[in-house]
Amino acid sequence: MLKFKPSILLTSCLLWASQLMASGSQLDIKLGMSVALTGPASEIGKQLASGSRIYFEQLNKQGGIHGALIELDVRDDGYEPNHTVNNTRFFIYDKKVHALFGYMGTPTTTAIKSMLEHTQIPLLMPYTGATFLREKPAFKVFNLRASYLDEAKEQISHLVDELGHSKIALLIQADEFGITLQKSLTAALKMRGLKPQVVGRFRRNTNGVEKALKLIGNSEATAVAMVGTYEPLSYFILLSQKQNKKLAFTTVSFVSSEDLLSKLTQPSQLMVTEVVPNPVSCEGKICEQFRATLSTHSLPITHAIFEGYLNALVFSRAAKMCPLPFNSNCVLNALSNVINQDDELRHLFKIKPKQKKLPIFRSYHS
Template identity: 25%
Template sequence: MRAWKQCGAAVALCAALGAANAQLLIGQTAGFTGQVAAGVKETSDGAKLYLDSVNAKGGVNGQKIEVVALDDKFDPKLAADNARKLIEENNVLALFLNRGTPHTEAIIPLLDKHGVPLVAPSTGAMVLHQPVRKYVFNVRATYQREAEKAMTHLASMGISRIGVVYADDSFGADGLAGAQKGLVAAKITPVLQEKFDRAKPEFTPIAAKLAKADAQAVLIIASGSAVVDANNAIRAAGSAAQIVTLSNNASAGFVKSLGANARGVIVTQVYPNERAVTYPMVKEAQELARAKGLGDISPAMLEGFAAAKVLVEGLKRAGPKPTREKVQVALESLRKFDLGGLEVTYGPDDHTGLGFADLSIVGTDGKFRR
């Protein structure tokens, strides 16, 4: 049985197939096309690695898992519509591994209305951590923690002329708050702090301002192709500023899209080095990837892999006849659950899960180096 079924507009058909073939139906809405497609594919591939291995051994409590995946094209309104279809028409037990901050915010009212848990939204927005969202179970550190760490790292290198460029949405504002914490701690005033239209970004004027300000480094808080376009514009403007971005861009596909401008880009990370086999989770993911002939794993794949481990544990603890409520209660019961070198803990007052944060830099070989 396939662990993943990506559906387009034919939701009714997809629902019928799911009912016929899957006993544990999980829903996913994410930007399989559009500016975050590369990262979404890799996180989904990483999750599929683990779910396939579980299904090959008989599934969970004798029942196999199937993910019904819908493409929201990275549009928050479409994400909410997809979530409604998955919950009300497909009757999924839980939602899983969606992508984007405003997208997750658009889904939350549906989670609350129907009592549906959301496992591992692929976003580190603080709004999903504080206050605690009853049905949202994060499996990664916050963007604020990442951005703050990036700023303190730059300051420790003697870099003081720092610019911050961010999308004009909740994700951009969230990352900016973390960057400001780091800048204040380092007693640095940014040489430029500029937002751009998420829907219609125009980076040429911003790049000119960065070049004029002689910025030594710039944190770009944006997704996928927007960061690529900003990077290209900055280089075209003659600026040699160090480019820094957050872990939502920690995918091999993102590096590839940077092309000749990839080398030296700093990307924050929320999981251990994908080659650090001292972590049992990393070793397990590598072995499963090799067995499927997939080659190297990426940080984005590792995020999906970890997310799938948390989902499966929640399903196991929900028992042989799981309901949405049982899955939610089971997830909240996790205490020091070992992913393989990293522990996840939830409780009524804490749905963060993990706090790991690190930095990486893209090397000459196009791979992330720690």
């Protein structure tokens, strides 16, 4: 788990941005990033921002994009939609960024949907697998992660087909994130002639899972597909173990698996679906460069930092395919081409010829 304070990270990001502005030009590329730097989901936001910041810093030292520097402005929203809306207004109307980048969460991105439609500012690499970002949206978006539906299918396949569970409960964060995945998990169960045993809910940014545990514990469920962040989900698992509940668990990539696993004090039957390869063991030039870069920053190697790093890398490779000044249509087209044509990225994601979907990976705690 990262140990630096959110205020330090935010200050360093803004200081770095101000230095770029002082030495940059009108051709410099401005990106706005709204994530949780405070609150119970802050480790996710801090890690995403760190991964992207590290890559862009390295790129800027090498001359940037055709001489233009990348200015990444990172602002804290605490994983609360109203703060995300305020940050987005600042980015668009005050900062006049070229694109929104690496936004964190389904409820937060849902809250800015009307602004995306009205302004047509691109939303690039959001940290969410939400359906509304993938089904012919009326705004500009590029997703570098598999959908929550794909993650849900992988989890139900694991629980039902591999482990033999047929009585599966759902633990759901009560917001757009939870609704999206409840629909996806229910659809995946229905494909096997099953339905959720019960659905327990809890509020975002709280650990209030006791009522949900009582509901699930009183049911016949033998497994729980969970939707939330690392704090409430780890608390749920620990409480269930304290009550001697013999349950298997799954959850999605958003959770930040390293932070979740670090809070578990005894073995648990837990599988986390991931949207990037294991950054500790993956092979290839990108993985080697990532690990070498992190070794000079004294940061842990995590999936979230790796995803932030990859977001910046893919954006930069696409931007290099376009002339200056920044043109969103050119960059959006280039982003699709990068994934389809870049051999290093295809090797990293193990993308086969004619494969249209990004793969799902897994982490375990047993």
